[in-house]
Amino acid sequence: xxxxxxxxxxxxxxxxxxxxxxxxxxxxxxxxxxxxxxxxxxxxxxxxxxxxxxxxxxxxxxxxxxxxxxxxxxxxxxxxxxxxxxxxxxxxxxxxxxxxxxxxxxxxxxxxxxxxxxxx
Numbered sequence: 527x528x529x530x531x532x533x534x535x536x537x538x539x540x541x542x543x544x545x546x547x548x549x550x551x552x553x554x555x556x557x558x559x560x561x562x563x564x565x566x567x568x569x570x571x572x573x574x575x576x577x578x579x580x581x582x583x584x585x586x587x588x589x590x591x592x593x594x595x596x597x598x599x600x601x602x603x604x605x606x607x608x609x610x611x612x613x614x615x616x617x618x619x620x621x622x623x624x625x626x627x628x629x630x631x632x633x634x635x636x637x638x639x640x641x642x643x644x645x646x
Contacts, residue, residue: 534595536634541574543581543604543629548574555591567591579607579646585639595637602631607646615640 537552555567568591573584581602609623609631623644624632635642 534593536595536597536599537593537637538599538601539572540601540603541572541581541583543576543602543606544574545576550574554593562591565590568593581605581644583642585641587638593637597634597636600633600635600642601626602633602644604629605631605644605646609644609646611645613641613643613645 539552542548550572552570552572553567554570555562561567566589568587568589571586571588573586575582575584583600606629612619612621612623612633614621614635621633621635626632633644
């Protein structure tokens with residue numbers, strides 16, 4: 527974080543429904559030196575897989591850097607179903623999924639989740 531920058535409260539991630547397995551990566555570090563060489567970075571790999579009535583996002587975190595935000599604002603685009611339940615690390619959670627349009631939904635999730643499954 528640089529002087530005068532607004533501190534992030536959440537990181538917005540966009541996920542697009544696809545029956546093809548997809549993978550994305552987010553890399554973060556302090557942006558102020560060479561601490562990343564000592565493992566002070568964070569590389570997050572997201573793997574998305576889907577079926578007709580569910581979408582699963584898995585997250586693998588590598589590195590020691592801890593970003594300031596605590597949650598993701600996950601934007602789900604192109605869902606062919608209406609979400610009925612959400613499982614976060616195999617536990618059903620009572621959470622609000624906000625419908626933005628017919629196929630665009632928003633959900634807030636903790637930044638350190640391992641498996642997010644949304645079922646229609």
